[in-house]
Amino acid sequence: MKKQSIFLRMLMTVAFVAGAVFASQAQNTVSGKLFPIGSETPVYGAEVYVGNSQDAVARTDHNGYFNVEVAEDAELRIEYPGYKTVYVSADRDKDILLQMEVREKKDDLVNAYGKSVKVQASLNPQSRDGILVLESEDQQFKYWFDTRVYFDGAAYFGDNEEIGNGVNIRRARFAMKTILYGHWGGEFDIDLAYNEVDLKDAYIRYIGNKWQLKAGNFKEPFSMERTTTSRYLTFIERPMIDQLAPSRHMGIAFRSWGQRYFFEGGVFSSEIANDLMQDENKSNGTNSGFSTTARFAFTPIKKDKQVLHLGIAGSYRTPKIPEIGDPESSFRFNTRAETSINRKKYLDTDWVEHADFMTLAGAEIAFAHENIKVSGEFIRGCIHRDENEVPEGEDKAVIQGFFAGAGWLVNNANYFYNMSEAEFSQIDFIDPHKGVFEIAARYDYTDANTFKDDAKVPYIQGGAAEAYTLGLNYYFNYNVKVMLNYSYVNNDRWADGKGKYDVDKTLPDGESGIDFHMIQARIEIDF
Secondary structure (H helix, E strand, O other): OHHHHHHHHHHHHHHHHHHHHHHHHOEEEEEEEEEEOOOOOOOOOOEEEEOOOOOOOEEOOOOOEEEEEEEOOOEEEEEOOOEOOEEEEOOOOOEEEEEEOEOOEOOOEEOOOOOEEOOEOOOEEEEEOOEEEEEOOOOOOEEEEOOEEEEEEEEEEOOOOOOOOEEEEEEEEEEEEEEEOOOEEEEEEEEOHHHOOEEEEEEEEEEOOOEEEEEEEEEOOOOHHHHOOHHHOOOOOOOHHHHHOOOEEEEEEEEEEOOOEEEEEEEEOOOOOOHHHHHHHHHHOOOOOOEEEEEEEEEEEEEOOEEEEEEEEEEEEOOOOOOOOOOOOOEOOEEOOOOOOOOOOOEEOOOEOOEEEEEEEEEEEEEEEOOEEEEEEEEEEEEEEOOOOOOOOOOEEEEEEEEEEEEEEOOOEEOOEEOOOOEEOOOEEOOOOOOEEEEEEEEEEEEEEEOOOOOOOOOEEEEEEEEEEEEEEEEOOOOEEEEEEEEEEEEOOOOOOOOOOOOOOOOOEOOEOOEEEEEEEEEEEEO
């Protein structure tokens, strides 16, 4: 009995060892596909290892696929430069979809000068609302594009003035923006429309906790309509009075914002230096002029999908360097009639000479509740002239005007307000796979005439005009939309482009002036 017992134990031991050896040799097929997190582009060339082995058993193909046969108790290790290592247990994972995270930092490297430097993490490509974004995992480094193409067409109808119909590329913009080390940022933006290279934004900024300091060439903080990018505008063109608001100039500005307030103010000089400015400075020591501009906004109502915006702005401005043939110490206001294809400027004060400085004041109001928005602005400019150089009573020239409008997103979207910019930005889609219709209307009025006392003839004959506009927009998605505008423009008898256009000024307002209708359309893509 004792010998039999010993024999049975030996058989059981052999069977156990054999089973263990067999089990350890059991094979399992593991297949998978690799993507970077947030991207649909597969990882090609990632190496698959078994355990701590340094010899790869497989590599992912162009579609990100791999397929290996390993023991059931094996652990796979998947590596790719710039990404964190992925570990896979073969006994649990058979057919898997893996996402690889970028490394925070690579190891120290030695540069050409023999110094040890840190090489920053690889950037993870993502598509956010149709915009290509490259961002590190720790969000300290970020690059993204702001590219736009607008294709416009317009037709004009009127009895008083011949206006040519046509089409053009209204904007062909390319911009690159970045955030570096979490706090430093910059932008480079050019426009190639009209077969010309026009430098737009070009600045450096430092970003703090709800504040920033910016230096370079960018828009002065004045008027919500002016500072809002054209991508988010409800109508094809901005209102006429908006031309009075300052645009891009070189300067430095500070911005701060909170839950209910926004402030930005800065000091600015001229536009980006050109040959004329450089020659004037070199030959005559001419100053480029300066301006101080600030904007403040407050939101007494700010809830989810509801906001009341109140804003004010002001600017003090000295004359800039004139172009060749233009008088010094002068200001001029002129504007097209809410269209870029008809480039005639009916409102034109010509050069208001002997100017010491100019002041601008603006007021803004806007209210949005879900898919309904109403807004309006008033802007007034006053040119102060040297009393010793102009006739008595003509020491000021005033340009002022306002606009009011409303928009209705008929379906599938709400208006979105951005407190850090104090403006309405990209609409908030309810379902990004469905389109959105928008109906809008606007009235605007601009008066560039300045009268003395009770005179019937203005001594500054810049003209006055009003425009009624209806708009219909369709947003296919975040990136593509089509716009259709109808406008009626009513100019007074002084709006003759400083004598360029034939107007019978002996007739009273209402019976004279160049009035016309126009239909404009735009196809827009932003990417």
